[in-house]
Amino acid sequence: MLQAVGIISEYNPFHNGHSYMLNQAKEVTGADVSVALMSGNWLQRGEPAAYDKWQRTKAALLGGVDLVIELPLFSAVQPSHLFAKGAVDLAAQMKCRWLAFGAEHPQMDYQQLIDHQPENPESFKKFDRPYASIFQDYLYDQTGIRLNQPNDILGFGYAKANFDAGKPLQLVPLQRVGSQHDDVQIDHQGAIASASAIRQAIHDDDSGDLERVVPESTLAMIHHDRMMTWDDFWPFLRFELVENPVEKLHQIYQMTEGIEYRLKRAAIKAESFAEFLHLVKTKRYTYTRIQRLCTYVLLHAVSNDMLQTDGYVRLLGFNSKGQHYLNQIKGDLAVPLITKVNDDVVADTIQMDFRGGMLTQMINGQSQDFYRHPIIIE
């Protein structure tokens, strides 16, 4: 029986830090197989993936991942607790024994945080601060633990979701190395840089630094395929915000407290996505929350779309070891295994992934679901 370690990932794009973490995860756990539970074309912070899910799957497989499964969009583009729940559920469905992830403070006592959850989180709604920051202060008061780094927050989310699900997984928090998630520039030495610094270097066409921090397969992808950014989708976003009446915008998932008026006014005025974000930003709304909301607008997503519970396993790619593992578990899967897409699969199962993929297709011209088959390496 092969034992698998699940790795929650965006691989945006796959870089040396991901490669290092993959090896760590296998080494620490002794797993036979690595399974990436990878976001598709839209990411947790409400951003389009820089490269589409197939381009990133190929890079991940060439980077040593054995099996790539798509984390459904209705989980992938969510605040950390829902993202984490979706990822943990999928890893459990894939029969992973371990779930590995990077964290700023891997020694953090998640159980203590879990034991001190607020009774009445609704009272945390304030008009001048984001919910998350009030929540973090509360936990600090209760436990003395400061939960405010992005990967720590996700790590806590995995722990909480795993706890709530009856602990199907063994969690393996790993120390993030070499760079901070928010670094905007590639360091002038060292082989590891953050994904955002790497995207900035791609934007700036800074190949010299890139060579040091990504594997060759990723470098080939960068040279071959154009990176996508919010700027590509801004015309669609502006169109939708301007043309859709506020009453209709109000129906979009997470469109609360009248922010639809603010979004519409900003869209009428702004000439670029950066200007738009600047016009919308308030103390109460983080950029991440605004961007996720904008993603929901593009997707025409309502609560029913984003609060689905019917899972499925969408296979994006594998190598021979991944295939071996897939054969081992597929008889026991409690949810559908999707390897090929037709109209029924779109309508009944992957509706949101399809909508997200069509957005990508309208920019890069590559079909994301119809006519696509899992990528096989080796």
Added chain:
Amino acid sequence: MLQAVGIISEYNPFHNGHSYMLNQAKEVTGADVSVALMSGNWLQRGEPAAYDKWQRTKAALLGGVDLVIELPLFSAVQPSHLFAKGAVDLAAQMKCRWLAFGAEHPQMDYQQLIDHQPENPESFKKFDRPYASIFQDYLYDQTGIRLNQPNDILGFGYAKANFDAGKPLQLVPLQRVGSQHDDVQIDHQGAIASASAIRQAIHDDDSGDLERVVPESTLAMIHHDRMMTWDDFWPFLRFELVENPVEKLHQIYQMTEGIEYRLKRAAIKAESFAEFLHLVKTKRYTYTRIQRLCTYVLLHAVSNDMLQTDGYVRLLGFNSKGQHYLNQIKGDLAVPLITKVNDDVVADTIQMDFRGGMLTQMINGQSQDFYRHPIIIE
């Protein structure tokens, strides 16, 4: 007291045929003032105006029109009977004594057609033919009059709307000259060509022929401003059809008989507007009807938006004679006169013109309502 002749127009773009008809209308009626009731940024056949409403207003004023009023979008983008009703109502509100229009057969006995309207037009719905063609056959059977040319059909619409309103206007049908509406090429001699032949020549960058068939003011506009076509709006249309669930598309004005499924399937597949139209076309749906439907999709228009009855007079431009006339009538206007746009005017009155204008602005970068003042010539 100045007496005005109303001219229903799209001026897409203003050409020698329009100029000729304008002079005819003034000569035949002896009117002191000409008032163009001009469609704004979206036209009756479900097409974007090739130039925006301000560019076209300027060309019309330089071409000799005294006063330009915007025909509200909720009338301008409608089948002929609703278009005609909106235009007649607006001309009556503007106290025009006459309404002049071009027709293929200006001698047509409109009253006989009015007297032989079908009792039960609902029975005309067939799955293999457009409604209009069945309606025309019925009228021919009843009256021996063949009503099948585009401007004759509109002329009949004006006559019917005028009759229904108690004949506030004297109708002045004028013989169309020099070209057919549907000519696709400018004739190699003569000073008059159809607007569609002129747009084709602009598209083909055929300045030699253009000089002969449009006045200098229009030529200047053509050289200065880029022509817009459906190709410019296709990405927005595709986005909306692909991302919006069919249940939501179904709510769009005139989205009947399940055509939303057909539109969505075609949008997912097509790479261009031409390919899309080709995929959608059936015997039952004319290109014009499909294009109007697509315009409603872009506008997110529902029945309430498009079946408004609250009129208003949106002033686009005038010369000194037009100003004189405006001063004469404005005390008696039964509807608001809009000369300047703010948030309230957008929300309460020109909502649909604004949405249509923002579409244009997203392509040509020119604000269409906010910060715009009527154009004054002389």
